[in-house]
Amino acid sequence: MRIYTNDKYIKRRAKIGQYVSWAGLAVLGLGLFITIRTSPGVFLRFSNDPPALAREVSRNRNAIGFMGFDELALAEDPVRLLAIDGVTPTDETIDSGQYPLVDSGVAVAVLINPQNTWISEEGVSMAVLAQLFSTENNRWVDVDPGWPAQAMVRLSLPEEGNAAFDAFITVVMEPVYGASAEEVLVGTVNPNYSRMVLASFACLGIGFIAAQIGSYNQRRFNRPPRPDERLAKELKGFDDRYSLFSWMLPAAYVFLGPTGVYTFALREQGGVVTNERDKWKHKGSKLGFLLAFSNEGIGSPTVDAQSDAAKMEKYIAQHLPDAAVEVQPLALFINPQVKLELKSPTIPAVKPDQLKTLLRQRTKDSRLDPATLQQLQTLFETPAR
Numbered sequence: 284m285r286i287y288t289n290d291k292y293i294k295r296r297a298k299i300g301q302y303v304s305w306a307g308l309a310v311l312g313l314g315l316f317i318t319i320r321t322s323p324g325v326f327l328r329f330s331n332d333p334p335a336l337a338r339e340v341s342r343n344r345n346a347i348g349f350m351g352f353d354e355l356a357l358a359e360d361p362v363r364l365l366a367i368d369g370v371t372p373t374d375e376t377i378d379s380g381q382y383p384l385v386d387s388g389v390a391v392a393v394l395i396n397p398q399n400t401w402i403s404e405e406g407v408s409m410a411v412l413a414q415l416f417s418t419e420n421n422r423w424v425d426v427d428p429g430w431p432a433q434a435m436v437r438l439s440l441p442e443e444g445n446a447a448f449d450a451f452i453t454v455v456m457e458p459v460y461g462a463s464a465e466e467v468l469v470g471t472v473n474p475n476y477s478r479m480v481l482a483s484f485a486c487l488g489i490g491f492i493a494a495q496i497g498s499y500n501q502r503r504f505n506r507p508p509r510p511d512e513r514l515a516k517e518l519k520g521f522d523d524r525y526s527l528f529s530w531m532l533p534a535a536y537v538f539l540g541p542t543g544v545y546t547f548a549l550r551e552q553g554g555v556v557t558n559e560r561d562k563w564k565h566k567g568s569k570l571g572f573l574l575a576f577s578n579e580g581i582g583s584p585t586v587d588a589q590s591d592a593a594k595m596e597k598y599i600a601q602h603l604p605d606a607a608v609e610v611q612p613l614a615l616f617i618n619p620q621v622k623l624e625l626k627s628p629t630i631p632a633v634k635p636d637q638l639k640t641l642l643r644q645r646t647k648d649s650r651l652d653p654a655t656l657q658q659l660q661t662l663f664e665t666p667a668r
Contacts, residue, residue: 284515284518284519284520284521284522284523284525284526284527285523285525285526285527286515286526286527286529287526287527287528287529287531287663287664288511288529288530288531289529289530289531289666289668291666292530292666292668293504293509293511293530294504296500296503296504297500297501297504297505299500300496300497300498300499300500300501300504300505301497301501301505302497303493303494303496303497303500304493304494304497304498304500304501305497306493306497307489307490307491307492307493307494307495307496307497308490308494309490310486310489310490310493311486311487311490311491311494312490313486313490314482314483314484314485314486314487314490315487317479317482317483317486318483318487321476321479321480321483325418325419325420325421325470325471326418326469326470327416327418327437327438327439327468327469327470328436328437328438328439329438329439329440329441329442330348330438330439330440331441332357332440333350333354333355333357333358333440334357334358334359334360336348336350336358336394336438336439336440337355337358337359337360337362337394338360339436339438340360340362340394340395340396340438341360341361341362341396341397342360342396343396343436344396344398344399344433345396345423345431345433345434345435345436346395346396346435346436346437346438347365347393347394347395347399347415347416347435347436347437347438348393348394348437348438348439349391349392349393349394349416349438349439349447349451350391350392350394350439350440350447351389351390351391351392351445351446351447352372352377352390352391352392353390354440354447355392358394361397362394362395362396362397363394363395363396363397363399364392364393364394365393365394365395365402365406365407365412366404366405366406366407367382367383367384367393367406367407367408367409367412368383368406368408368409369405369406370382370383370406371406372384372390372391372392377390383409383454384409384412384450384451384454384455385450385454386449386450386453386454387446387450389446389447389449389450390450391447391450391451391454391455393412401423401427401429401430401431402430409454409455409458410458410459411426411427412455413455413456413458413459413460414426414459415435415437416437416451416455416456416468417456417459417460417467417468418437418467418468418469418470418471419467419471420435421434421435422434422435423435439451442465442469451468452464452465452468456468502551510536510549510551510617511529511530511535511536513617513635514527514529514536514547514549514615514617515527515529517615517617517635517638517639518538518638518639518642520639521540521639521642524540524541524656525538525539525540525541526538526539526540526660526663527539528663530668531663531664531666531667531668532595532598532663532666532667532668533591533594533595533597533598533667534546534591534592534594534595535547535549535591536549536591537595537663538642539656539659539660539663540642540651540656541650541651541656542642542645542650542651543608543609543610543611543645543650543651544595544599544608544609544610544611544651544659545610545611545612545613545642546588546591546592546595546610546611546612546613547588547591547613547614547615548584548585548587548588548591548612548613548614548615549615549617550581550584550614550615550616550617550618550621551616551617551618552565552581552616552618552621553618553620553621554566554620554621554622555621555622555624556581556616556621556622556623556624557624557625557626558623558624558625558626558628558632559626559627560626560627560628560629561583561585561586561628561629562583563581563582563583563584563585564581565580565581584614584630584632585612585614585628585629585630588612588613588614588630589612589629589630591610591612592610592611592612593610595610596608596609596610598667599659599662602662603655603658603659603662606655606658606659608651608655608659609650612630613630613631613632613633613641614628614630614631614632614633615632615633615634615635615638616632616633616634616635617635619634619635619636621634
């Protein structure tokens, strides 16, 4: 058997596959970077009740929260009460007026995690406390250069009807932030968030499509053994009257011999492939979903093979109008692990070990006379791609 391969075309497609794959991965990386770095803003988180608030603070070393001093009796998880201006809230310090975070008889207690080692026992001043709860600052280090560069988690009970929340705004936030005190406490919104989300989705979508296109080209034109090399191996044994043309003609794989012209629709799926006339279904392994985005779907081998056959008939009619040639479509499942369950397929469908048997069965009927065969051989030897 003579083998004709369009090496220039294959190398060009392989190079395109590499470039597109790299570009796709780069754009995907950009999309992930935008996703990670973009946030809708910095917000105060609300807990349902005092026990839930204390629980969150006790579990997160970077958490800080506040609630009414009287509500502490409901909190069971271990927390540390933060001293304000050197005074820790107790019944005695509150009654004596020493504790500064009191408004209209409502005392507010600030809670931090017991493992917080960067805030000393002396606590913080009222001004620093306002900075801690200002959502203009996201990390501890934004408030004090000597503190960690970790993000703060700020917690409170819901503001509706919460006297401690109102007292915190009045005593802590308003002296520093004035009329914008509540807005600064509750949250600041990133004005570019929606644009960044759109940019992220665009990058992820474009990157995914580019990676798929690159992977498609890589599988067919770069990774050995290529499908055309595997096909040539399966057809080994035919004499020189037969020729295989890969990526030379309008159809990817064309087989020429005395019995006629054939086009192959190649599929690489393993597992179970079922067919009923021109309808195809593929059932892979249980772990196949892990490769769902990198493998090509089965599509319709019938349609692809018939389409390639029609292209070849048109090509032959354009160049050899006097040659009446019927191109025969075949579906070839190149993976030896595939299991075919066929029910009246519209075109022949075979596994690799069945291909030569099928073609040799057709040698009994010589479909091409020697003159036409030679004309086709000469025509097919010149790359059309």
